[in-house]
Amino acid sequence: MRLTRQLKVTLALLGLASLLFTAGAHAEPPLPDIPKGKGEQCVEPTPVMRRHHMDFILHQRTETMHEGIRTKKYSLVECINCHVVPNEKGEYPKFGSDDHFCSSCHNYASVHIDCFQCHADKPETAYKGGKFQHALGGSNPHHFADKAGAPISKGDIELVSAESNSHE
Numbered sequence: 001m002r003l004t005r006q007l008k009v010t011l012a013l014l015g016l017a018s019l020l021f022t023a024g025a026h027a028e029p030p031l032p033d034i035p036k037g038k039g040e041q042c043v044e045p046t047p048v049m050r051r052h053h054m055d056f057i058l059h060q061r062t063e064t065m066h067e068g069i070r071t072k073k074y075s076l077v078e079c080i081n082c083h084v085v086p087n088e089k090g091e092y093p094k095f096g097s098d099d100h101f102c103s104s105c106h107n108y109a110s111v112h113i114d115c116f117q118c119h120a121d122k123p124e125t126a127y128k129g130g131k132f133q134h135a136l137g138g139s140n141p142h143h144f145a146d147k148a149g150a151p152i153s154k155g156d157i158e159l160v161s162a163e164s165n166s167h168e
């Protein structure tokens with residue numbers, strides 16, 4: 001009896017260990033068919049981007065809004081400029097489709113983001129005749145949650161749009 005019980009416990013532990021091991025082996029974000037970006041390389045090494053892209057854009061977002069610092073390096077507009085390319089039909093994919101760089105991966109990994117309700121999901125060059133528009137502020141974008149839920153002020157928008165209009 002005792003031996004059988006011990007055996008059961010051992011087997012259970014082994015099972016748990018293999019489960020944990022399997023989970024560990026899958027800790028890297030899964031990689032579906034991701035559209036190839038423009039240029040030779042990303043703003044950081046690709047493995048770093050896979051794991052930490054959200055930290056860069058969320059951090060940049062905060063810096064831009066709080067201190068009026070706009071560095072192009074981690075700009076969401078620049079991410080889209082390089083990463084969103086026309087599909088075989090020559091059309092720019094919309095965010096949400098498996099052809100769109102950001103959602104190709106997010107659909108696969110079931111990650112939900114709301115950035116493109118306000119931000120353009122296509123590169124600036126996709127707006128041929130029309131004017132590319134920077135993100136529109138909502139009445140209470142959770143975006144500025146670190147301002148204790150305060151709505152974006154007109155000054156914030158003017159500050160960043162003045163900067164952004166002057167970028168090459």
Ligand code: HEC
Binds near residue numbers: 117119
């Ligand atoms: C309710 C509207 C709204 C939503 C939703 C939103 N943003 Fe923004 N975001 C803005 C506005 C307004 C600005 C300032 C104007 C600009 O620079 O386009 C801005 C600026 C930024 C900037 C700095 C400018 C740039 O292009 O680098 C980043 C980065 C950014 N947002 C990232 C994000 C990310 C990532 C998400 C999703 C998690 C997101 N935003 C969701 C409205 C929004």
Ligand code: HEC
Binds near residue numbers: 036038074
């Ligand atoms: C100068 C063009 C350029 C810019 C700007 C750029 N990237 Fe990249 N990015 C690349 C290239 C090239 C790769 C390598 C993989 C590929 O060929 O798509 C890459 C790789 C990545 C990957 C990994 C993709 C994979 O296949 O696993 C992620 C995620 C990523 N970038 C996100 C971003 C984000 C977020 C931004 C904005 C902060 C950004 N990139 C800005 C060109 C760019």
Ligand code: HEC
Binds near residue numbers: 029079102103106
């Ligand atoms: C290589 C696959 C891949 C690509 C390409 C990719 N993402 Fe992600 N992204 C992920 C994964 C996986 C997570 C969830 C990571 C986690 O929960 O630790 C994530 C998380 C995020 C988050 C944080 C969401 C949250 O609620 O915490 C943001 C914001 C984000 N991605 C924005 C983008 C944008 C914008 C693009 C396109 C420029 C993009 N991602 C492209 C895989 C990807």
